[in-house]
Amino acid sequence: MKVKILKPGILSTVQDLGRNFYRAQGIPSAGAMDSLSMRLANLSLANAIDAAVIEITYADVLLEAETDLLIAYSGGGSILYASDQVLPDNRPLFVPAGQNLAFRHHSSGSRTYLAIAGGWDVPIVLGSKSTYITGRFGGLMGRALKKQDSLKNANNLTTSTLRLLSHLKSTKISFPNWSIDKEHFMPLDKRMIRIVPGKEFTWFRADSLLNFLSASYTLSRDCNRMGYRFEGPLLQRSSQIELLSTAVAPGTVQVTHDGSLVLLMSDGQTTGGYPRIAQIAQVDLPLCGQLKPGDSIQFSAISRIEAEKLYMNRENELKKLAVALNMII
Known part of the structure; x- marks a missing residue:
C-alpha cells in the first residue's frame, strides 16, 4: 500500500508513541501529541497499538492513493474527504487506487492521525519511528513530509487486519x-x-495558587510540538x-520568570x-495535544x-476494546 503527498499542509510528520528510553542522554521523546487518537486509529485497523501514523497538524493535506489502501483516521483537527464524500473517522476505510x-x-481540535494497515514504513531510530525535526532524525529522513513524498505501509499485517482487508476490498470506497x-x-x-x-508547587504565593486552580488560561500563538505558552493570571513566588x-517531561507545567505558564509537549527538552x-x-495529556491558539482551559x-x-x-x-474488535473483525 502506498500514498503520494500532493499537499503536505502546515506540518505533517510520521509519529508513534515516541522514544522514551533516551531522555537521560538529552533526547526528547517525540511521538504523537495526542496518543489516544493515534491508538484509536491503529485499533480501528487491528494494527499494533504503537504502529507509526501520520500526524497532521490542522489540515489542508491532499494525498493520492497510489495503490489500494486500508486506512483509518482519528483526532479533532480535520475531516477526511474523497471528492465530496465525507469519510467517517474511527473505523477502517478501504480506498481504491487512484483516489485523492x-x-x-x-x-474541534488541531491534530489528526492517519493510520494504514501495518503502520507506515520508515526506519526505526533509537527504538522509534517518530520524527524529531529539531534533531533531524526519525520519521522520513528526519523532516516533515513534503510534496511528492511517497510513503508505503510496513509489510506486517496482523491476521485480523488481513481479514478486514478481505472483507472490505472493493472497486469503490467501503x-x-x-x-x-x-x-x-x-x-x-x-x-x-x-x-x-x-x-x-509550594514555591508560589497562596493567592497565585488559587488563581492557578480557578482561573482560565488561554493558549497563545506561541505553541508548537515543543511546548505551549499560556495567557492568564501571572503567578508570583513566595520566595526567590x-x-x-x-528533569522535566511532556506534561510538565513550568512558571517562567515573568510568572507565565509554559507546558512542555512531545518534543520538549529533557x-x-x-x-x-x-x-x-497522563490521561489528560491527549486533550492538550488537541488545543489550538485561543482555546481556554482550567486546571x-x-x-x-x-x-x-x-x-x-x-x-x-483500551485493552477491552482491542479484544472486542478482534471478535467482530
Whole structure:
C-alpha cells in the first residue's frame, strides 16, 4: 500500500508513541501529541497499538492513493474527504487506487492521525519511528513530509487486519457500519485539565495558587510540538529560591520568570530550570495535544494515586476494546 503527498499542509510528520528510553542522554521523546487518537486509529485497523501514523497538524493535506489502501483516521483537527464524500473517522476505510484524499479543517481540535494497515514504513531510530525535526532524525529522513513524498505501509499485517482487508476490498470506497466511540475514553469536560502538583508547587504565593486552580488560561500563538505558552493570571513566588536544571517531561507545567505558564509537549527538552508547578495527568495529556491558539482551559488538582488510577482505568478500557474488535473483525 502506498500514498503520494500532493499537499503536505502546515506540518505533517510520521509519529508513534515516541522514544522514551533516551531522555537521560538529552533526547526528547517525540511521538504523537495526542496518543489516544493515534491508538484509536491503529485499533480501528487491528494494527499494533504503537504502529507509526501520520500526524497532521490542522489540515489542508491532499494525498493520492497510489495503490489500494486500508486506512483509518482519528483526532479533532480535520475531516477526511474523497471528492465530496465525507469519510467517517474511527473505523477502517478501504480506498481504491487512484483516489485523492483531502483533509479539511475541523474546529474541534488541531491534530489528526492517519493510520494504514501495518503502520507506515520508515526506519526505526533509537527504538522509534517518530520524527524529531529539531534533531533531524526519525520519521522520513528526519523532516516533515513534503510534496511528492511517497510513503508505503510496513509489510506486517496482523491476521485480523488481513481479514478486514478481505472483507472490505472493493472497486469503490467501503467501510463497515461500526465505529469506535472515542467519547467513551474522554472526560465529559474537555477544558478541565487534571494536574498533579509539582515539586515546586509550594514555591508560589497562596493567592497565585488559587488563581492557578480557578482561573482560565488561554493558549497563545506561541505553541508548537515543543511546548505551549499560556495567557492568564501571572503567578508570583513566595520566595526567590533558584532551581538548578532538573528533569522535566511532556506534561510538565513550568512558571517562567515573568510568572507565565509554559507546558512542555512531545518534543520538549529533557531538563529545565523553571519551577515545576504541576504535571498534567497522563490521561489528560491527549486533550492538550488537541488545543489550538485561543482555546481556554482550567486546571484541577488531583493526587498522584488518583492520576495513576485514571490512567490504568483507561488502559484497561483500551485493552477491552482491542479484544472486542478482534471478535467482530
